[in-house]
Amino acid sequence: MDIRHLIERSLDIRGGEYRKTGLMFAYIFLLILSYVIIKAVRDSLFLVKLGPEQLPYVYMLVAVIVGIVAWGHAKLSARVGLSVLLQGTLLLVVSNLLIFWWLFQSGWPWLFYVLYIWAGVIGLLTLSQYWLLANCVFNTREAKRLFGLVGAGAILGGLVGGVITAKVALWIGTESLLGIAAGGYLLCSGLAWIISRSTESVDGRSDSVTASDPAGAPVPSSVPILATIRSTPQLLMIAGLIGIAEIVVLLVDYQFKVIAKESFPSTDALTGFMGIFSALVSATSFISQVFFTGRILSTLGLGMALLCLPVGLLLGSLAIAVAPGLKSVVIAKLLEGTLRYSINKSGLELLYLPLPNAMKAATKPLIDPTAERVAGGVGGLLLLIATGTLSLSTAQISFLTIGLIGLWIPLAVASRTQYVRSLRHALEQRQLDLTSPIFNLSDPHTVTLLTQTLRDSKKDALILYILKFLEQANIRPYLQALKALLSHPSVTVRAAALHLLIDTNDRALVPVLNASMNDADMGIRADAMRFIRLHSKESDACLDEWMATDDPRISTVAMVAALNGSTSDLRAKGEQLFSVIVCDRGPHGRERRREAAKALRWIRPDAIRSEVVIPLIQDDDDEVANLAAKAAGLLQRRELVPLLASLLARRNTRGEAKSALLRYGDKILGNMADVLIDPQEPIAVRRRLPSIIAEIGGEVASLILLRNLHHEDRWLRYDVLRALNKIRWVNSDLTLDPTRIDTQLRTEIRHQYEVLLLLWHPWIDDVGQGAELFRRTLRERQEFHFEMVFRLLALRLPIRDVYDAYTGLIVDQPRLRALAVEFMDNLLPPDLKPYLIPVIDQWPSDQIVEVGRRLFALEWSSREDVLSWLIRRPDPWLKACALFSAGEWNCTALISDVQKATDDPDPLVRDAAVLALKRLGVEASPLVQQETDAHHN
């Protein structure tokens, strides 16, 4: 492995990220290095030149002025691009440093006040601008990986800056250190310029997106934010913790500076001490962050993490109170510097976690700096009262500190309790970002909360939400809860818990997972079996034993494992068992066949033979057939298509069969066409196919349907036509062969005229049940053929126009109807008009009869003539009605026609013919009579 790969793996830097990561690392390194130098110079000069008694005033001024500058900076950055802001600030800092250096020769005392406040201001500005730049340079995913590495540059800068200050102050003098800091900031300016130029989002954002608002999102009004903070106990506690910490830190800082000044009277020695102390704090803070923060949070929890800093400062303050001196203040200040920006900071960040993201985004930028500034002012005032009015000594200030810590500790404990409460609420609302890098699933309080939720929650979605996040965590603390979930009523929950347990690869879980072998869900049983086999010494022997068991749940899963097995011997055993099960009609046969059908989806496709799927599809149990159909849809084997089609005839298997056929897609259109055209196939199957073909759609589908437009079965014809309409409705540009459509159109128009002429024939008014049947039938047929004609027209003409016209013609509104007739008159091709306009326009009956006679040579002289014609038609129902009427009206002239009808293939017709013969006083042949009686029985 070369060095590049080593770096990539250890630091998680990827190709193309080296340059920008290196530049950003160097930038923050120099920024912090320079700032540490400035701080040391500032503190020592202030303490030596003005004395520590001025500190309370400067603390208050820093709080006020930094607040004002931060507000002004926010306003300015809303108008100016980030690169301009960066260069402007850094070059201003460089020039200011040089001016300070030059002015120091004058010895003006106010200068040290200005320097102290100025340092506070530039510390805030340069750092916040750096992180704004970092947010532009790195995207969210890069930021997650690389911010830690870049942040290490800051720690290193603090360390090196402290060492340089300590060494160089004695060599060139404190004031001259500002020159080194200026050089550092100048280099930062150069780096910022290079980074800005190479990052499109920084240059591009100057016009539209401003520095204060990297996402371009509107800045929310502060009024509702303040109301939100006031009404959210969690936020108030965070603000309280930040504020109280700031006051205590300020008091300790004061003590530290006073005693340091007393211990190092010379400016350069004091600067050197400040530098080396700063380096020490950087080192210990780094160690604390890397080695202790995570562990404390995961083992002792948030409560202890929040208590570390106050307890540390309590010890430090007690030490100062008991033995005031350099050692005591160094210990106190070191504890503060070490814990504040590592464990305490992580704890405070964690407190924000249960809050909704929008609330967090709106309130955090306000709470953090404001609480610090206000507390800084209050701390300064308190110090002024303590040292001025109350004349407390440096050591006595510790009592004030201890008193404040007495408030701090209960607040930290209460915050922890409130945190758990908020966490529970956020969990229930599923607002918790468990992927947040600061969220620790090993934290004892979190473990307790999540375990309780997993155990007690009735909401499956919530449990699954937690289990999803446990996938990326150490699940040891959750083992008991996960084991309990193996008997949860929800399959999804059981499966998720099982997968987490399996991922541990812990052999000790074998007894627990044995219970899952009896789970109702096959997937769970299969996973449990796989795990147990993995940890078994003789896995194949186990499989044999399981396959031989009487319990179909276990034997089927073992069969699946064998079929998916790596050896041919195992697979042969599996196939043998499968062949036996699919034909099992024994007492437990149905259950075994159901399990086998369920198993199909768990077996590798190449290990499934169609010979075992076929009996399952043909199974008389609907559940078995449905499961097999589903598997067939996934296997997509052509030989299974006719079997799937046969399931369309069964009410309870129709849906699954349709889904499976649709899953095959257009490659089986040919197979479906074969079934559609085959008169041997049940009509119930054939009638289901057009809608499936239409759903697959496309040109081939429309061609197949078009070829089937002429079926004698009018309902099949209707289904085919509906399917074609459906395709054309979706694809109105589709052009279909007009010859086929026209041929069928003429046939349907002819049927329409036949019906109309029969309806207006005098015999229809005869009394009797036969005439009544005819009247109702013909009226229904008239509507049917009318619809068919329009459906066919919709294949030739613009479909939506035809639909609108049809709707207008069938509604009972004369005005709308007249419009529709007029519209059709303009829409119809000239060759169709003579046929259709008389029907559409509802011409008088004699005119319609005349048109029918002329165009289709339709004419019947008598009632018998009509009945004879109908008996010879291929329409079974009309034939049956005619036969019934022949008997009712005693039409002896039709006896021979009636007798012939007794041989009709349709039992309905034969039945009516036998009845008619009986009424006509003619004996049906004994064979026919026998058949008819058998039909009725």
Next chain:
Amino acid sequence: MLTTIEKVLLLQGVKMFLHTEIEHLVNIAALAREVRFEKGDLIFTEGDRIDAVYIMVEGTVSLRIDSHEIVIKEKEAFGWGDLYENGLRKMTATACGPTMALAIGREEFFDLLSDHFDIVRSMLHYFTTLSVHLDYMARVTPVPDNTGPST
């Protein structure tokens, strides 16, 4: 024995099938079988498994539920109320005299409905009209009679 076409003639007079296309009645008739009962015969009793629905051809049938009784006459259907439930009969049907009815098997009828949506549509038409009518009747408030002599 009734022929299919004769059964169709009977079915077309049943209110529930008034909107059913006559050729669909042929499908229903093909499923229907004649059943005959004598006076006092139990056609089904409360708690029986629901296996069929009936259409009266001749005679009358008494339907009892708790203390209520309904009398079913020719061309009326009975046993439908329980049809869509998977449970058991909620009433008892007794022949009041010599009775002939058409019985349609529950599963076969459902198969038929699943094959012919037009039958479902016509039955829906009947039931929704009936439901709207009953709902209307339940909401109608009698108007007080103000035409009486004034005092």
